[in-house]
Every structure is written in structure tokens, then in C-alpha cells.
Amino acid sequence: MGRRIDYYDDPNAPQANSLVPSVNVVVTNDAGEILMIRRTDNDNWALPGGAIDLGESVSQAAVRETKEETGIDVEITGLVGIYSDPKHVIHYTSNDEVRQEFSILLTALPMDGEPRTSDESREVRWVAAAEATDRKMDRSMRLRIGHYRAQRGLPIIT
Template sequence: MTRRDYEDDPGAPEANSLVPAASAVVVDDEGRVLLQRRTDNGMWALPGGKMELGESIGDCAIRETLEETGMTVEVTGIVGTYTNPGHVFAYDDGEVRQEFSVCLLARPTGGTLRASDESFEVAWFAPDAIDDLPMVPSIRKRIEDWRSGQGPVVR
């Protein structure tokens, strides 16, 4: 399934769903950030996805990181909450999802780095190496919020 992101775009389709989601800024002992190159849009992104019934937002971030990157993580904090009603994701099945995401901070605890059916490339990056990667603005914003160190943000 393909996905197109619209952020504050007057030509964006109207949202028809709202789904809680989590993402994770996973930082290793060397200060590198874990990113995946998504199969649905070809862009680099943080691991993350929609929350399932019966799980917490932290469990969601842990599960999605493992599924998408092969890495097990421990949640250590919160980067911010992202609920901009002007940010929608349009899927080719007709769903247009309004953003509702909590971005958590995590550290790796194990696993083996690998791609998945949602990511065709997974890698660790020094923070300054991220700037030139193709990435949607909302993901770049989360990384910048983490780099700023200003604590949890509400957007």
C-alpha cells in the first residue's frame, strides 16, 4: 500500500480516520539514531506505526521498532506529541488519516538490524548525517525536537 503525506496543504484530501500511533527516536551509546527507509513512500523515517487494541503507547513503539528494524528497545522518555489536524496521510485504499502520534525516546537493548516488509533499508546515522536524507517534514520535525533537547513538545 502506498501513502502520501500532506502537511498544511490546502489541496489535501479531508481526513476520514483518526488512529493513535507511536514512533521512536532510538539512540545508541554512540549517539546514532536508528532510521528505516519506508517501502510505502521511499523516505527515511523513525520506526513507528499504529497502536493496537490492548497495548500501551510505549508497547506500540517497542513492537513497531522490533517489527520494522529487528531491534529491541527500552523506552526512556518522550520527545513529543504530534496531533496537527492539517497533517494527513492518504492511503491508496481511500483512508485519509489525521495525524495523532506520540514520539518516544528509546535505547536499543538487543536484536539484529534488518529490513522488513515495511522497510527496505535500516541503518544507524550520526545526527548530522540525517540532514541530507530524503524525509517527510513531520519526521524531520520530530528529530529536530529531539536534537533541541527542550523536553516533550506538544504540536
């Protein structure tokens, strides 16, 4: 398996060669905890999510990716923001793809299932919202969780 390397405003970062719409999902339970995964490709903590496949809607991709990575079925409830900062690029070493960031951050409620790991997640757990960003994670994920926690009411668009 290749690695995922995130770069931000780094003059030594490789040039982006693709733009792939993706989703991340803030799933919260009745206790206000956030569902998080520890990724297998870079060992960082993150919200579940991934690329939107052809023939899928944004919400369908969010539901599918969350189920694949965590074992939890969800219902999408809202939009936090759209993240498309060209200073953030993601290098996938398995195929040398370098993506410019383009991610839609949604909110969701858990409907069914139990947390379980997958090929993409070495750990899956519910984390207290106040402690979610205390873990090793990329700055872009920390930013997204912070925007969710700020609950501005209007979507963030970067």
C-alpha cells in the same frame, strides 16, 4: 502494496476520515547514532513506528513496531512530544484511508538484535544524529528529529 502520501496545509489534500493514535521512536546507540528506516510505501527515511493496536499501551506499541520494522529490541526511556496537527494528513492509497496526524514521539535504547529489513522497511541503519535529517523524508519527520536533537527537556505538544 499501496502508497503513503503525506500532505501539509495543502488545499488539494483529501479530507481526513480517521484518527489513529501512533508512535514513533528515536532509538540511539552508544555512539549517539539514530536508528532509521527507509520506508517501502513512499521511499522516505523515517524513525520506526506505527499504529497503536487495541489492547496495547503506548510503550508496548513502540517496542513492537521498532522490533517489527528494524529487528532491534528496545527499552523506552522518555517522551519527546505529541504531534496532532490537523493540517497534516496521511493518505493510504491501499484502502483510501486519510488520517489526521496523531503521533507520540518516544526515546529508547537498543537492548538486543541486529538491524534487518521488513515488509515496511527497505533499509535499516544507524545514522549520525547530525546527518539524520539530510535524507529524503517528510517535513513532519524532520521536525520530530529536530525536536529530539534540541533536547528542550519539556515535551513538545502540537
